[in-house]
Amino acid sequence: MDLENQKRVMEFAEKYGPENLVIILGSAEGEAAGIAAETVTAGDPTFAGPLTGVQLGLRVYHVCEEEIKNEIDPDIYDEQISMMEMVLDIDDIVSEMTAIRDEFCKY
Amino acid sequence: MTALPFIFLGGNMKSVITWASYVLVHTPDMVIANGSTQTTERIVNPGSEYLQQLPKHIRSYESALSYPPNRCYIGDITPAELGAMEQPYYENGIENAERFSKFGEIMPQDEFYLLIQACDSFDLVFLEENFVKTTKEKLSKHPLMREDILNRIKDGTSKEEIERFINEEHAEGLYIKGEAVGFVKRAHDVDTNLSAHIMLENLVSKASSVLSLLHTMDKSGVDPSEIEYVIECSEEACGDMNQRGGGNFAKAEAEIAGLLNATGSDLRGFCAAPAHAMVTAASLVKAGTFKHVIVTAGGSTAKLGMNGKDHVKKGLPVLEDMVAGFSILVSRDDGVNPYIDLEHIGRHTVGTGSSPQAVTSSLVLHPLQSANLRIPDIDKYAAEMQNPEITKPAGAGDVPLANFKMIGALAVKEGQLERKELNSFIEKHGMQGWAPTQGHIPSGVPYVGFAREALLSGEIKNAMIVGKGSLFLGRLTNLFDGISFMMLPNKGLEEEKQFDDKKLRLMLADALRKFAQSLGGEGE
């Protein structure tokens, strides 16, 4: 995850309290989603950014996951995202995200 | 009142693609010394495992030369041929691969250092004396290095001087197998915009673009003196602290390439710039402003080894060891070469929005609708053509495939394609990616040379080139950007007959008579 984005996540976790934060990803691939999810839960696995070794344990979801999709207005989802369900490997993304949450999410 | 008939007088002239050249430079040491992933790592994690392992993953020139995606970039094999080859490509190099090809060449690093010096007009580049002697002899055998270019190469300096400048004078080293063979000085002691780092990046972009220009002039059949305008479209900026991005790489490059009758300017648009530049060049030619315009760009040092960490981690060689360039000649209609359709340009506008659906609609669906065409009517699409062997290990997926999937998915959504036909659509209208991850380089334009040939042979009846840009990277806007155009076959100059004189006079006389009659009527 971009170093600047990691910095912002850290700052907002401090400002609002980690239990009040939800990170939503738009990653194109399962692997990228998994790395981003791990970064905001267990710490930056690439040891490149400010979240290296920082275990925020935040709630993190990909926007195409059922849990998030269900809360979005269906018309808006249809317009903004639905086409990508034919493009992205949603199963792969869900599997990566679930594994990370199960292991590292604190909330 | 009767409306006057609207008469076209000219403006039907087409802008054709006369030639496209593509070059690569193998720059293994620049990966380590200048790639931004590596320079950042040296600051953030100086002794890291990655930096220690990296040199073991650097390829030889022979390996880069035979690498199939590289051979495709320079036109030695087609995208279709690449797609049929065995993978992984880095384990299945093409035998007897030659340096020079139909569209250009793959230049080795040592000769490129000399070319960089030849492109320097401010005494900033110094090379070691023995290195110069040996390498100048090699470069003088290059079929396109004119005497005046070779004369710009200076006698070399000493190893001690090189060490001193790198260690004490903030110079950027130029290395061969880890040993310093030269340096680039900073152009100013205080102004950071003229640092050695920036001067090197700009000179690399300039030199790789010059190489492409030389190939285009060699193969296009057009005399260099006929080139009137050059549009450069890389992502670099040149200027001092008072005009940080002043630019005109185009003119600087035209100078070395020997285009004495050309002026030019730069066009910036992140990765979409080449497509923007093609539309601009075609428009200038169609308007009759210029007869020949070249769109050109060199490559990026910063992006060398960009995904190196993932390549090393997964046991791959560092595949991002190539600086790339291209030059496309756009000319007035010759009745033969395929032309750029300027009537149905796809534009991602300020109001388009950022959803993939909106982006793809603006660039593909809407221009086709305005031409009464459907998405499956385009034989080949070329959007972002990055080599997936580079991007997949880094978790960035197969970008060309994702683009073709989006175009197909949109066609499904619009009822132009059945859901179950999506995979065959991608197979038929898409291509295996091959271009190096050099930012603006992969964006649509790598296919132009192949498209020209396929349109000339009749293998395809049309192609759409799509450029996309991530403007938000400049932190000036959150907007995305893109522009697209179709390439179509030329039906010959006869089709573009103007009205003959007599017919025109009769039409005018008729119109004036009707106008006079209507005026007479109103007078009552």
Next chain:
Amino acid sequence: MSLLEDKKVIIVGDRDGIPGPAIEACMVGTGAEVVFSSTECFV
């Protein structure tokens, strides 16, 4: 229970997946407040 209602949301979009502004548009009506949105580009 709602995942998003009354929560502060940080969006990390992907140019090749779902970009930030598209996700942000989806947050309307969910009861969440978007405190930061960005789009990453890996190519």
